[in-house]
Amino acid sequence: MFLRYKWETGMLAWAMHRLTGVAVTFYLFLHVYTMTKLHDGEAAYNTAVSAFSQPMWKAAEALLFGAVLYHAVNGVRIVLVDFFGAARQQRRLFWGMMGASAAAFVLGSWLIISHAVH
Amino acid sequence: MAVRATGNAGHWSWYFQRVTGIALVLTLAAHFAVNHFMRPPEAGGADWAGSLYHAAVLRLSNPLYKGFELTFLMLATYHACNGLWAIGRDVVTRPLARTALFMLIVLAGFALAVVGWTAILPIDQDWLARGAAATQ
Amino acid sequence: MEVSFEILRFDPSRDSSPRYQTYRVEAEPNSRILDVLNTIKWEQDGTLTYRRSCAHGVCGSDAVVINGKNGLACQQLLKNYGGRTRFRIEPLPAFRVIKDLVVDMEPFFRHYERIKPYFVNEKPPPETERLQDPVDREAIDDATKCILCGACTGSCPSFWSNQQYLGPAALLKAFRFVFDTRDTATDERLKVVNDQDGLWRCHTIFNCNACCPKEIDITDAISRLKVLAVQTRL
Numbered sequence: 001m002f003l004r005y006k007w008e009t010g011m012l013a014w015a016m017h018r019l020t021g022v023a024v025t026f027y028l029f030l031h032v033y034t035m036t037k038l039h040d041g042e043a044a045y046n047t048a049v050s051a052f053s054q055p056m057w058k059a060a061e062a063l064l065f066g067a068v069l070y071h072a073v074n075g076v077r078i079v080l081v082d083f084f085g086a087a088r089q090q091r092r093l094f095w096g097m098m099g100a101s102a103a104a105f106v107l108g109s110w111l112i113i114s115h116a117v118h
Numbered sequence: 119m120a121v122r123a124t125g126n127a128g129h130w131s132w133y134f135q136r137v138t139g140i141a142l143v144l145t146l147a148a149h150f151a152v153n154h155f156m157r158p159p160e161a162g163g164a165d166w167a168g169s170l171y172h173a174a175v176l177r178l179s180n181p182l183y184k185g186f187e188l189t190f191l192m193l194a195t196y197h198a199c200n201g202l203w204a205i206g207r208d209v210v211t212r213p214l215a216r217t218a219l220f221m222l223i224v225l226a227g228f229a230l231a232v233v234g235w236t237a238i239l240p241i242d243q244d245w246l247a248r249g250a251a252a253t254q
Numbered sequence: 255m256e257v258s259f260e261i262l263r264f265d266p267s268r269d270s271s272p273r274y275q276t277y278r279v280e281a282e283p284n285s286r287i288l289d290v291l292n293t294i295k296w297e298q299d300g301t302l303t304y305r306r307s308c309a310h311g312v313c314g315s316d317a318v319v320i321n322g323k324n325g326l327a328c329q330q331l332l333k334n335y336g337g338r339t340r341f342r343i344e345p346l347p348a349f350r351v352i353k354d355l356v357v358d359m360e361p362f363f364r365h366y367e368r369i370k371p372y373f374v375n376e377k378p379p380p381e382t383e384r385l386q387d388p389v390d391r392e393a394i395d396d397a398t399k400c401i402l403c404g405a406c407t408g409s410c411p412s413f414w415s416n417q418q419y420l421g422p423a424a425l426l427k428a429f430r431f432v433f434d435t436r437d438t439a440t441d442e443r444l445k446v447v448n449d450q451d452g453l454w455r456c457h458t459i460f461n462c463n464a465c466c467p468k469e470i471d472i473t474d475a476i477s478r479l480k481v482l483a484v485q486t487r488l
Contacts, residue, residue: 001347001414006322010460011411018205025198032191032230035237038178041249042171049170068146075139081458082136083481087474090460128454133484204457207450211416 009091017074020067027064062109069108073101128207131200138197145190152177175249178241191234199227255339257281257332259290261302262344264351272351274342275299283333287320287343291327291355304355311467314403318355319344324405324465346408348417362404365420369428369446374439390435397430397475399468406462406472418451422462422472425453429475432482448483456480 005011037045051057077093080086086093157173168176178184206219257279264272277294288306295302306316309328316327321335321342335341349357375384400423407413407421420428428447431437447453453476462472 002411004322004344005319005347005409005411005461008323008461008464010458010464014411014457014459021198021201022205025202028194028198029230032234032237036233038171038174038237038241038245042169045171045174046169072143072146076143078458079136079140081473082477085474085477087458087460087463087471087477090458090473127448127483127487128450128452129448129480129484129487132454132480204454208412208415208455208457211418211451 009094013074013077013094016070017078020071023067024064024071058113062112065108065112066105069101069105073097131203135197135200135204138193138200142190142193142197145186145193149187149190152183172246175241175245178238179243179245184238184241187238188235191238192231195227195231195234199223255281255283255332257290257339257341259294260340260342261294261354262342263302263354264345265301265353266351281332283331285332286328287318287325287330287332287341288316288327290332290341291343303353312401314401314467317346317403317405317408317467319346319408324409324461326403326405326467329467346404348408348414349404357408359404361417362402362407362421362423365407365424366402366427368420369424369443370431370439371424371427373431373434374437374442376438384436386434386436394430394433396470397426397433399470400426400430401468403467405465405467409461409465410456411459411461412455412457416451416455419455420447420449420452422456422476425456425476425479426470426472429479432479444479444483444486447479448487453480453483 034048037048052061074094074097077086077090077097080093081090178187203220203223206223207216210216210219259277259279260274261277262272263269263275277298279290279293279298281290281293288309291302291304291306295304304316304318304327306328307313309316311326311329314326317324318327319325319342320327320330321338324346327343332341343355345351345355345357349359349361352358402423404423406426407423410419410422413419413421425447428443432440432443456473456476458473458477460473463470466472
């Protein structure tokens with residue numbers, strides 16, 4: 001049913017919200033685990049954290065940024081629908097917000113990959 | 119189909135997912151800005167050569183910031199677990215399996231919180247000195 | 255123009271699994287999906303089974319999946335599909351197929367009955383009628399238009415994966431009476447809808463809104479019920 005039914009804005013927004021939510025949850029566990037390295041001394045922590053500056057991890061970090069950004073922006077859209085009667089405007093709201101986030105995503109990814117943000 | 123009692127109605131789960139969600143947008147922005155764009159206040163000028171470890175310890179030794187990070191952790195843990203639980207109730211329908219899944223999610227969340235607190239809470243002003251002494 | 259109709263057919267008493275059967279029919283762009291189904295049944299294959307009654311978008315008996323989206327066969331014209339001449343017609347998702355495009359709507363109506371889909375007011379009715387302010391009536395105007403075709407509930411991913419879920423149609427009807435200023439059974443209905451398998455399985459996916467043949471803002475009604483359910487517990 002999920003594959004055969006027509007994918008319109010709402011279902012796309014919902015599926016991506018779930019996907020990014022689960023992905024960010026995985027990262028949360030990983031991130032908290034990294035913080036335990038603070039107890040293993042300077043070298044251990046620096047090694048653990050600097051692993052993330054490898055090119056492949058940089059790309060993953062950009063994806064993580066995108067996932068968090070999407071989840072946050074769509075979350076605001078859900079709140080607008082639930083509490084501010086924005087149901088009729090949900091499509092325009094979604095694509096408008098996605099347009100703005102796309103710009104933020106490009107800027108953010110560039111900062112991450114060019115190592116301006118570490 | 120029998121109507122169940124309203125004890126596990128689910129309205130708080132829904133409501134607090136939105137409250138913590140909005141709170142997380144704000145706290146995450148602050149967390150991100152502080153950790154990626156700002157030097158720890160004690161670090162001084164532009165030629166500061168401290169490692170990521172130094173920076174992290176300096177930030178977390180500030181009780182205010184530590185409190186903020188722990189609040190952020192609790193918000194994120196609740197929001198993540200509550201989100202997983204929402205997905206779980208969509209997919210799992212048998213009452214016993216639902217209860218088992220709920221306990222599993224609570225356990226995972228609890229473990230995450232404990233690991234996070236024990237990692238961050240003891241970090242204080244003397245952490246760098248003690249760490250250096252321990253590695254010698 | 256000639257159109258091809260790929261119809262998902264299934265006769266549980268003979269077939270082990272559903273299969274697509276393709277029919278070619280001469281039709282007009284203004285023909286309705288139902289007209290084409292009728293032509294097939296009357297001229298090509300009398301065994302094709304589907305449900306229809308009034309054929310004018312009022313009785314709500316011919317909701318099917320048309321090119322991957324729920325809709326009324328008697329309401330959708332061929333030209334509504336961007337000049338396509340290939341159509342795929344399937345029974346409503348998530349319901350048990352009785353034969354071909356006819357599904358068992360029993361679970362749908364069981365959920366519907368749970369929310370008490372009737373006016374409740376213990377006070378004896380006045381001589382004439384229970385008057386209502388036009389402004390109050392307007393709040394539920396949209397919701398009164400539901401024809402119970404089941405397109406919305408059959409389009410909802412939450413219902414696909416969990417058929418204990420009340421579904422959009424039942425929740426919309428709950429909204430219609432809860433927000434009716436003359437009705438007094440608000441608490442009883444809130445108890446039914448404020449449930450793990452009630453309001454809280456709605457994740458504002460909007461498939462219901464997108465396919466409702468009466469263009470009812472179902473998601474908005476459900477959101478208002480959610481907010482009310484929380485407010486009464488605060």
